[in-house]
Amino acid sequence: MSVLRSRPVVRWLVPATAAVAVIGGGAAIGTFAAEAEPSLPPRTAAQLLVDLQTSRLEGLSGTVVQRADLGLPPLVGLVPGNELTTLLTGTHTLRVWYSGPDQQRVALMDTLGEQDIIRNGRDLWTWQSRSNTATHRTLGGDAGAWKPAPEPAASLPATPQQAADLALGAIDPSTEVSVGRSATVAGQDAYELVLQPRDGDSLVHQLRIAIDAKQHVPLRFEVLAKGSDRPAFEVAFTQVDYRRPDADQFRFNPPPGVTVNEEKAERPTGKPGHVEPSGDPQVRAVGDGWTTVLIGRLDGADVGRKPATKPATPPAGSAPDMDMSKLLGGLPTVSGDWGSGRLLTSKLFSVLLTDDGRVLAGAVTPERLYQAARG
Numbered sequence: 001m002s003v004l005r006s007r008p009v010v011r012w013l014v015p016a017t018a019a020v021a022v023i024g025g026g027a028a029i030g031t032f033a034a035e036a037e038p039s040l041p042p043r044t045a046a047q048l049l050v051d052l053q054t055s056r057l058e059g060l061s062g063t064v065v066q067r068a069d070l071g072l073p074p075l076v077g078l079v080p081g082n083e084l085t086t087l088l089t090g091t092h093t094l095r096v097w098y099s100g101p102d103q104q105r106v107a108l109m110d111t112l113g114e115q116d117i118i119r120n121g122r123d124l125w126t127w128q129s130r131s132n133t134a135t136h137r138t139l140g141g142d143a144g145a146w147k148p149a150p151e152p153a154a155s156l157p158a159t160p161q162q163a164a165d166l167a168l169g170a171i172d173p174s175t176e177v178s179v180g181r182s183a184t185v186a187g188q189d190a191y192e193l194v195l196q197p198r199d200g201d202s203l204v205h206q207l208r209i210a211i212d213a214k215q216h217v218p219l220r221f222e223v224l225a226k227g228s229d230r231p232a233f234e235v236a237f238t239q240v241d242y243r244r245p246d247a248d249q250f251r252f253n254p255p256p257g258v259t260v261n262e263e264k265a266e267r268p269t270g271k272p273g274h275v276e277p278s279g280d281p282q283v284r285a286v287g288d289g290w291t292t293v294l295i296g297r298l299d300g301a302d303v304g305r306k307p308a309t310k311p312a313t314p315p316a317g318s319a320p321d322m323d324m325s326k327l328l329g330g331l332p333t334v335s336g337d338w339g340s341g342r343l344l345t346s347k348l349f350s351v352l353l354t355d356d357g358r359v360l361a362g363a364v365t366p367e368r369l370y371q372a373a374r375g
Contacts (some may be wrong), residue, residue: 049171070349103120120251138264
C-alpha cells in the first residue's frame with residue numbers, strides 16, 4: 001500500500017473544482033444499504049492502521065459503486081455535452097480486477113457506454129466504447145506504482161483502496177483518529193476507522209473507512225460534510241471476491257473497427273513517494289493539513305472583465321467552448337478588504353474567483369478563502 005504524505009483530502013477534492021465550476025445539480029443519495037452490526041474482537045485505531053499498511057492482497061475482483069452529492073449550485077446547462085456534468089454527481093458503477101502490482105483493470109459502466117483501463121505488465125490500455133477508440137502505452141521499468149482510475153473520474157478515487165491511500169496521508173496532529181462501529185460491507189465483516197479534522201474551518205466532518213476484518217482491505221470509504229449525517233461522497237464494494245482473477249481479464253482484445261493510438265509513457269518526476277498539491281508550478285499552497293488553500297490564476301482575462309476573443313479553432317483535445325460570462329454570472333458576488341469576485345460553494349469545498357484573476361480553492365469555509373486572499 002502506498003501511503004501518501006501530503007494533504008490528500010485537498011488533493012482529491014480541490015483538483016476537481018476546475019470541473020465543478022461548470023457542473024450543477026446532483027441527485028440526492030443515501031448511504032449504502034446497512035446490515036446488522038457484526039460482533040468483532042476489539043481493535044484500536046493504531047492496530048487498524050497497521051492492518052491497512054501491512055495487508056498483502058494477491059487477488060481481488062468485484063463491483064464498486066461510487067456516489068456523490070456535493071450540493072453544487074444549479075449551473076448545469078452552461079457547458080456543451082454532459083461528460084462534465086456527470087463527473088461529480090450521481091451514481092457510477094465500476095468493475096475492478098486486481099492480480100498484483102502489474103495486472104489491474106478498472107471498467108467504468110454508465111449510460112453512455114463503458115470505459116476501461118487495463119494494466120498488463122508494461123502494457124497500459126485505455127478504451128472507450130462510445131467512440132470505439134483505444135490508446136496503448138508501453139510503461140517504463142518504474143511503473144510499479146501506477147494505479148488505474150477511469151479518465152472521467154480521474155479527480156476522484158475510483159475504489160475504496162485508492163481513497164484510503166489518500167486519506168491515510170492526512171493523519172497528522174491536525175487529525176483525530178478513532179474507531180467507529182463495525183459493519184458488514186459486501187457480505188464481509190468490517191471495522192470502521194474514523195478520521196476527523198481538528199480545525200473548525202474545514203468543511204469535512206469525518207472520513208470513514210470500513211476495513212475487512214480478515215483481509216484488511218478497505219471495502220467502503222465515506223466523506224461526511226459538516227452538519228450532515230449522510231455522506232457527500234462515498235465509494236464502496238457491493239460485491240467482492242478475493243480469488244486471483246483469470247489472466248484473460250488483463251488481455252486487451254480490440255473490438256472490430258477500433259481506432260488504436262500509440263502513445264509514449266511519461267516518466268514520473270520528483271522524489272519517489274512525494275506528492276505535490278498540484279503539478280502546476282503556478283499553483284501554490286497556503287496553510288497545511290485539512291485547511292490548505294490552493295491559489296492559482298485563471299488563463300486569459302481577469303474575472304471582472306469580458307473574456308478575450310476566442311480563437312477560431314480551439315486546440316486539439318481542449319474542453320468544449322463555454323460562455324464564461326454566463327458561468328460566472330450564475331455565481332454570487334462577494335467582496336471585502338481582499339477585493340471582489342465570485343464564490344462557488346458546496347458541501348465539501350469552496351472556490352473563490354477574484355476579479356483580478358486569482359482562483360482560491362480548498363475544503364474550507366469561504367472565510368478561510370478570504371483570509372488567504374488578503375495575503
